[in-house]
Amino acid sequence: MTLDIAGLVQEREGGDLVAPRGQLVPLLPAGHAALPEIVCGSSVDGLVVVGEASRALEALPRVRPEIMGGVKLCYLDPPYNTGERFAYYDDRRDSDAWLNDFKSHLEGLRPLLASDASVWVHLDDSEQHRARVVLDEVFGREAFVGTIIWQKRLTRDSRKAFSSMHDYIHVYAPAGPKAWKRVRNGLSDGGAFANPDGDPRGPWRSAPMTVQAGHATPSQFYTVVTPTGAKHEPPAGRCWTYTEARLKELVAEGRVYWPRGGDGKPRLKRYQSESGGLAPFTIWGASEVGDTASAKKSLLREFPSMAAFDTPKPIELLERIVGIATDPGDLVLDYYLGSGTTAVASQRLGRSWVGVERNADVVERFVVPRLVSAYRANPAGGIGLSRLG
Numbered sequence: 385m386t387l388d389i390a391g392l393v394q395e396r397e398g399g400d401l402v403a404p405r406g407q408l409v410p411l412l413p414a415g416h417a418a419l420p421e422i423v424c425g426s427s428v429d430g431l432v433v434v435g436e437a438s439r440a441l442e443a444l445p446r447v448r449p450e451i452m453g454g455v456k457l458c459y460l461d462p463p464y465n466t467g468e469r470f471a472y473y474d475d476r477r478d479s480d481a482w483l484n485d486f487k488s489h490l491e492g493l494r495p496l497l498a499s500d501a502s503v504w505v506h507l508d509d510s511e512q513h514r515a516r517v518v519l520d521e522v523f524g525r526e527a528f529v530g531t532i533i534w535q536k537r538l539t540r541d542s543r544k545a546f547s548s549m550h551d552y553i554h555v556y557a558p559a560g561p562k563a564w565k566r567v568r569n570g571l572s573d574g575g576a577f578a579n580p581d582g583d584p585r586g587p588w589r590s591a592p593m594t595v596q597a598g599h600a601t602p603s604q605f606y607t608v609v610t611p612t613g614a615k616h617e618p619p620a621g622r623c624w625t626y627t628e629a630r631l632k633e634l635v636a637e638g639r640v641y642w643p644r645g646g647d648g649k650p651r652l653k654r655y656q657s658e659s660g661g662l663a664p665f666t667i668w669g670a671s672e673v674g675d676t677a678s679a680k681k682s683l684l685r686e687f688p689s690m691a692a693f694d695t696p697k698p699i700e701l702l703e704r705i706v707g708i709a710t711d712p713g714d715l716v717l718d719y720y721l722g723s724g725t726t727a728v729a730s731q732r733l734g735r736s737w738v739g740v741e742r743n744a745d746v747v748e749r750f751v752v753p754r755l756v757s758a759y760r761a762n763p764a765g766g767i768g769l770s771r772l773g
């Protein structure tokens with residue numbers, strides 16, 4: 385007997401499912417709204433729920449009790465209420481009705497959030513200003529962290545008075561921006577770290593150990609003697625960053641690098657593990673994280689014969705968001721999953737995730753095949769599917 389999920393055939397043998405890679409996975413009762421079918425792997429680390437967001441938010445704590453207070457990142461890309469009709473969903477609603485649903489979903493989300501969570505809401509000018517007021521009401525004004533402007537298109541739309549080329553991503557952290565900054569990840573500054581001396585603290589790179597002499601104390605002016613006996617004074621207008629006593633401690637701890645075979649001026653080893661990364665800017669360009677056209681193109685390459693999903697977000701954009709807001713193993717939620725970009729990014733980055741999408745056709749055509757291919761590229765973290773009748 386076979387069970388066919390969007391082209392993925394799993395053979396059922398005496399009560400067990402044989403997953404694509406051949407391993408046996410336990411069979412969960414089919415058709416039970418509360419229990420997921422296994423799509424890939426032998427566990428459910430990522431779960432697609434086919435159903436309405438409101439029902440899913442209510443049912444999820446029963447399916448996965450650990451979700452209560454466990455969601456570290458919620459990324460939301462709802463229909464913007466643009467007044468358009470897309471191939472896979474209708475985006476024409478009364479503004480008040482749109483806001484009511486948006487608010488009631490956020491209220492359902494609140495108890496699921498971890499204390500150090502963040503909620504990212506992606507919108508355009510149709511509702512973003514009204515949605516911000518709702519976000520302030522639900523999470524409190526003090527939870528507002530910032531608004532990211534994402535450059536979503538590069539071509540001009542001459543039919544309009546202004547050719548809008550950006551979306552808004554409002555970021556809220558219920559613990560407040562200061563507390564959230566301590567848990568969020570900065571961006572890589574692109575600098576290379578290496579470990580040529582096998583330092584047990586891991587890869588490092590070096591930085592000069594001098595600063596401008598403006599506020600120096602006398603203890604920052606002295607002659608440094610290198611391991612080879614070379615002598616150095618601080619350059620004109622500068623002093624050593626540390627006093628001689630502190631430099632000796634750093635040398636003893638192995639945190640000082642002496643260039644030119646031990647003859648050069650001391651440099652401080654800065655470790656990758658201690659680097660918090662760069663604070664992200666609030667404007668994200670298409671050249672860094674892709675745009676709508678690049679996201680659509682990449683989906684069309686994957687599914688050339690299918691009617692395009694109109695509004696996918698680029699995988700690079702979601703990987704950046706997931707990378708900033710979570711660490712491996714954290715739980716990501718998206719209850720307007722669409723073609724599944726948040727789930728694919730989370731899967732690729734080793735996060736647990738739950739994605740909710742009410743259009744079963746979208747799940748079968750895009751979400752499941754994209755996830756299966758992410759799983760096959762890196763078979764870690766099993767994937768499940770649950771249908772809320």
Ligand SMILES: C[S@@+](CC[C@H](N)C(=O)[O-])C[C@H]1O[C@@H](n2cnc3c(N)ncnc32)[C@H](O)[C@@H]1O
Pocket residue numbers: 435436437438461462463464472473693695696697698719720721722723724725726740741742743746
């Ligand atoms: C803008 S799309 C999301 C696109 C997605 N971020 C991607 O990269 O493909 C919004 C999706 O939310 C789904 N949706 C809208 N309202 C929903 C609801 N109440 N419950 C569940 N899904 C909903 C729509 O069917 C649509 O697929």
